[in-house]
Amino acid sequence: MSGYDLFCKRVCADVNLVKRMGIYCEYEKHSGCVNSLHFNESGNLVASGSDDLQVVVYDWTKEKEVVKFLSNHSSNIFQTKFLPNSGDSHIVTSARDGQVRLAQLSSTGSCRSHKKLAQHKGPVHKISLFSDSPEELYSCGEDGNVFHIDLRLDKLASYVVSSFTVKHKSKKVGLNSVSSNPMNSVELCVVGRDPYVRIYDIRKVDTDNKEDNCMKRFRAEFVKSDYMHMTCAVYNHIGTEIVASYSNDDIYLFDTSHSNNASEIKRYTGHRNSATVKGVNFYGPECQYVVSGSDCSNVFIWDKQSTEVVNVMHGDDQGVVNVVEPHKHLPMLATSGLDNKVKLWMAHKKPQSLMANLPAIMKKNAKNRKSDREASLFDDGHLLWFLMQTLRRSHRESDDSSADSSDMMPPPDDDDDDDDDDNDVDEGGPYSRDVQCAAS
Known part of the structure; x- marks a missing residue:
């Protein structure tokens, strides 16, 4: 390890610097909320994608826009990533329209070409790059499908090498996030509209989609309801967590x-994750911290081992921080949310910590989360069941009748294993409460 690497390792992990974070710079280049951020390999550029369908590449070291281009997506951009070993000239995007696209940039600061790599039948919130193959990536969609995409394939053929569908009790699970193991790219984890983290070996999945044959699945001990779901999951730097x-x-x-x-x-x-499909991440050269945005407009940083909050900072003027992206080798975070700004954070002579208000922030978040959770009990089929029972009750009362309780319709059967309908997706679809961002 070089002296520079050792310095960066020590600085990035220094809790005193984490506690002193403030806004180093911010840019306002979008006209809608910003749903995605990604640093290039060298770390001087950050790419952002927005509801305005634009992708902006910004050089924070010079505080200037490098390129801004229309993505050719037809709906909200959810992910933007630089392809490694491409000279920062290739950016992959995904969006609400279900497309995964590749943009090639010119040296003159414009977008030279676009092409569609894959098409899901639902929104695509996340894509994941391979650590050992710059031409390959995974995408996942609310259609329940995971695509393995290889850019080396003939452009006249499909770029999708293989795909599989995530199912629970024979029903598709709408997916919010995919992450490849940085030490073993054939292994990936996905999460979505049920309470499980699933780990797959891409070489061993059932491509006939007859059953869910994941290697492992995990579930939080305190999460009892099958209606709870996840918005994001990522591996640490060595794939052990x-x-x-x-x-x-x-x-x-x-x-x-x-x-x-x-x-x-x-x-x-301490944080609150309700209104949007919110990200989560590790921070530090050895993933010493956990970072996330919150529906209280703040950025939270926890010590991974102690689980204590070490910093909380105001990160969004519209009330929700969705994205917290760590720099690859410097003590820096990039954040974005419902407002149209991208903020870059570093240790600052004027820290912008809200730790003095942490007890009040956490108390308010807990109160609001309780209300959110109660409201979520009436999602999808249960909301329809609840409304129908209310109407039946209203009709009985207006008719002054005394119908037997056997007239009540049963709630939706969670164990219905009928898989004849291929469109039976346990993802919320158009009824999903989770949105990436408020309408802009």
């Missing part, structure tokens, strides 16, 4: 070496 964020619940850390159906080893509390 996965951090996952539940909607209307906490963030949990899982040990990937543990057996099937194992529960968490750590739990991180």
Whole structure:
């Protein structure tokens, strides 16, 4: 390890610098909320994608826009990533329209070409790059499908090498997140519209989609309801841990070496994840911290081992921080949310910590989460069942009748194993409460 690498390792992990973070710079280049951020390999550029369908590449070291281009997506951009070893000239995007696209940039600061790599039948919130193959990536969609995409394939053929469908009790599970193991790219984890983190070996999946044959699946011990679901999960730098964020619940850390159906080893509390498909991440050269945005407009940083909050900072003017992206080798974070700004954070002579207000922030988040959780009980089929029973009750009362309780319709059968309908997707679809961002 070089002296520079050793310096960066020590600085990035220094809790005193983490506690002193403030906004180093910010840019306002979008006209909608910003759903995605990604640093290039050298770390001087950050790519952002927005509801305005634009992708902006910004050089924070010079505080200037490098390129801005229309993505050719027809709906909200959810992910933007630089392809490694491409000279920062190739950016992959995914969006609400279900497309995964590749943009090639010119040296003159414009977009030279676009092409569609894959098409899901639902929104695509996340894509994941291979650590050992710059031409390959995974995508996952609310259609329940995971695509393995290889850019080396003939452009006249499909770029999708293989695909599989995630199912639970024979029903498709709408997916929010996919992450490849940085030490073993054939292994990936996915999360979505049920309470499980699933780990797959891409070489061993059932491509006939007859059953869900994941290697392992994990579930938080305190999450009892099958209606709880996750918005994001990622591996640490060596693939030994996965951090996952539940909607209307906490963030949990899982040990990937543990057996099937194992529960968490750590739990991180205090934030609120309800209104959007919110990300979660590790921070530090050895993933010493866990970071996430929150529906209270703040950025939370927890010490991974102690699970204590070490910093909380105001990160969004519209009330929700969705994205917290760590720099690859510097003590820096990039954040974005419902406003149209991208903020870059570093240790600052004027720290912008809200730690003095942490007890009040956590108390308010807990109160609001309780309300969110109660409201979520009436999602999808249960909302329809609830409304129908209310109408029946209203009709009985207006007719002054006394119908027997046997007239009540049963609630939706969670164990319905009928898989004849291929469109039977346990993802929420158009009824999904989770949105990436408010309408802009």
